[in-house]
Amino acid sequence: MFCRNQTARATVARGSALEMEIRRGKFRKSAFLDTSQDSDIQKKIDHEIRMRDGACKLLAACSQKDQALEAAKSLQTCSTRIMAYMSELQRMKEAQVMQKVTRRSSDAGPMDDRLPCKGKVAISDLRIPLMWKDTEYFKNKGELHRCAVFCLLQLGGEIFDTEMVIVDRTLTDICFDSAIVFDEAGPDFQMRVELYSCCSEDEYSAGGSAPRKLASKLSSSLGRSAGKKFRAAMEPGPCGPVSNGGASPLLLPVPSVPGPKYHLLAHTTLSLPHVQDGFRTHDLTISGNEECSYWLPLYGSMCCRLAAQPHCMTQQMMSGGLKVKCAGDPQSWTTVNAVLKGTSLFCYHRPEDVEANVQPAFTIAVNKETRIRASEKDPHSKAQNICISNQYGGEEVTHTLTTDGREDTHRWMEAFWQHFYDMSQWKQCCDAVMKIEVPSPRKPAPVTPKQGSLYHEMAPLATPSCEGLLLQDNAVSAEIRALLSSYYNDR
Secondary structure (H helix, E strand, C coil): CHHHHHHHHHHHHHHHHHHHHHHHCCCCHHHCCCCHHHHHHHHHHHHHHHHHHHHHHHHHHCCCHHHHHHHHHHHHHHHHHHHHHHHHHHHHHHHHHHHHHHHHCCCCCCCCCCCCCCEEEEEEEEEEEECCCHHHHCCCCCCCCCEEEEEEEEECCEEEECCCEEECCCCCEEEECCCEEEEEECCCCCEEEEEEEEECCCCCCCCCCHHHHHHHHHHHHHCHHHHHHHHHHHCCCCCCCCCCCCCCCCCCCCCCCCCCCCEEEEEEEECHHHCCCCEEEEECEECCCCCCCCCCCECCEEEEEEEEEEHHHHCCCEEEEEEEEECCCCCCCEEEEEEEECCEEEEECCCHHHHCCCCCCEEEECCCCCEEEECCCCCCCCCCEEEEEEEECCEEEEEEEECCCHHHHHHHHHHHHHHHHHHHHHHHHHCCCCCCCCCCCCCCCCCCCCCCCHHHHCHHHHCCCCCCCCCCCHHHHHHHHHHHHHHHHHC
């Protein structure tokens, strides 16, 4: 125990020293690359540190439970963002070092600098089913276990949080209705979804010593055996408020502030294979156990809609004037203004029709099955043709495109090859444009009814038909109620 506490103090000390160096701007110059992007990340870190300081002050000053839970949520979110930004900064530094090493290497071969396009990735309709015991859900027996939960979603350097939801045995699912969109994701994205939980009853107090004071009174009254178990449940420990819920050590630890603290209850990672244009179920990795105060009976899965829109499906990847000839009419050339987007080459009669959102004169399919080649140079002209072939009903149809010169042909061919490369990387996301809902503005947290104290919740125990919240014995329960009454009166 001594070694573990000593290690924890050392971790906090290192984190605090690092934080002070960031504040004073004395971090080694090599750690912060002299680019505008790195400067933006450093500004984000400074902003989150200020937000975290504000959350600490707010949490220390909170007198209402709902306010304290929201402040603790902000504290957890800011700390996670700081860690993510620091990791992103380190990743960029390593990438620059590797780039310099590659440039200096005398035997480095030619590098393919083709990169896939970015895209939007959205998660919505997040549902996490619960598995209550029959006696708890149907018969409404046992202790009313109530927790505050929320989700953190991270993709690269972007982190979003959901609204906070109060969960008890009256709910069968934890529901987060808001849609979250990441705007700059690559096809190799890894979206981490983390579910945090906090026992809204046991872990809140305006002062850090209040639960211990109450536990001391109760344990002395209940006797050595029962009192020891009750004290252990309220004292900090592996499942207590100072635990990090099984998460990896934070680079900048969450400051120790009296009040509620959230713990990692479950997590999962979603990637490109999980993207489908529909509602699907994904496995969760659960942290903690039933002995932890923040525990909730999860099924071990979550349901959501994960959609993606690569830029190649929604933005113009190439545009310009072309002459088009269809195989069915080899003598007829049509001058068009062409736009390459999604799975089609849209052909308009006039350039202004594109901006006016007019229906195209015709379209040519450009998908994963399309074959494109550059024909031999026409000896009678300076132009070089581009042939686009597609299968329609078992028959191959070829459209021939021509440009004003070799440079234009090269640009169009390069645009086509890049388009095919993007579709090969984004895979099923390029079969059709998936619908992504625009996130609605975050609604203010609803005002929940004021929760009664533990003393008031135990008041109905006077009737013999009701079961005790802590013990079944009515005689002992009466003594507990007397202690709780004096405790709350003293406050």
